[in-house]
Amino acid sequence: MSTALGYRAFGGADVQEFFERPDPLPGPHEVLIRVAAAGVNPLDHHLRSGHAPGLNGALPFPQVLGMEAAGTVLALGSDVSGLAVGDRVTGFALTGAGTYVATTLLLGTSTARIPDALPETWAATIPVAGTTALDILDQLDLPTGASLLVNGIGGGVGLALAQLARHRGLMVTGTASAAKRDLVATTGAKFVDYGSGDVIAQLRTLVPDGFDAVVDAVGGDSLRSVAELAKKPELLVSVGDPTVVELGGVTVRRRLDRDSLERVAELMVSGQLDPNITATYPLERADEALALVESRHAAGKLVIDLQLSTR
Incomplete structure (x- = not known):
């Protein structure tokens, strides 16, 4: 079981809550990771508010917040290639599976290894x-x-x-x-x-x-x-x-593929891109991070660092 921040109905911040959920198992095209860090984005509260029904309107509740993460591969679906258990990776989570949680599922084709020189907090800002x-x-x-x-x-x-x-x-x-x-x-x-x-x-x-x-x-x-x-x-x-x-x-025409993730990671390593992380939060304060992004007063990028968390 893992603690997650999510929602059991669409709405404002008042529908958010922490809850325990079973650790998921990867399907054929999915990657199970232990989340080290998760990026916080406007898309997170748009999904919670029900403003993007085409993405999560038909998914069962509860849904977990978050769409981008970095962490370590725990298991791979049978059809996932190019990755191995133990790899440090970054990628896009399955909608509803979320990233404000200790373990989650990423899309295999939208997951990439991250260079050794890149910290997970930086890598978690790559997908979005x-x-x-x-x-x-x-x-x-x-x-x-x-x-x-x-x-x-x-x-x-x-x-x-x-x-x-x-x-x-x-x-x-x-x-x-x-x-x-x-x-x-x-x-x-x-x-x-x-x-x-x-x-x-x-x-x-x-x-x-x-x-x-x-x-x-x-x-x-x-x-x-x-x-x-x-x-x-x-x-x-x-x-x-x-x-x-x-x-x-x-x-924007989004590609969401492994090649794009790898290109951005290399831009960070080469010094061409700094994600400008202005604050990190433990999981138990993830609601504060999302509230700041939702207020539109957040400068730069906010990241949930699960390695700071006590949950």
Whole structure:
């Protein structure tokens, strides 16, 4: 049995609870791991709230929170290749199986070994923030010197995107709250405080003709306000708001494969990508970490370190 943080119905933070669940057994295409660390993401509370029924609406309760993790392989499904028991790995959890728990199941094709030099806390940020940033840049395929606006640059995806974009020779500008200014500065991106007056006017002053591409990590009204700054509508990309298509833009085409995980791990080892982990939490405080992400006040990346936990 393992202690997990999850939910027995869809709703707000009030439906979350810790409970004991049996350690799962891997199916043919699955990997059972002992979780060392789990990343905390907006997707976690969106799934809990029932905002993505296509992903977890038909799954039985209770469901465990979390979608990305790093840990050690305990067992492999019969059809999983390229991995072995004892490997340190990172990957995407089965939806509902979660990662805010001591043992969980990952998708075999979406699990990769992590280099010896990479700590599990860093590796746990690869599946969502790291590969999302990589997918965006590969999808945009911008030339060296192109201008890129990242709306909501202060979170895990935005900071990863800014770093990788700069290494590709792109000119990055980002919007975030004033509290995230110093963190954004470490990426070399220009910063616009979206709490200091007319943001669009400030951005127009920096880039009068608009940006070669605009990536939005906020959604809603904020997405609609920056849409006009993309020189071409098809180069407006949203991380998580599907209404971007109404503006002529697109969502991120996610690959979720082993190759992408390995590429991001190597970018971390080579020094091109720092996940900017600003806080780690033991499992018993995972609800606090998720609450901070849900408030949109979290800077950088938050990680649950199960090696700190007493449960």
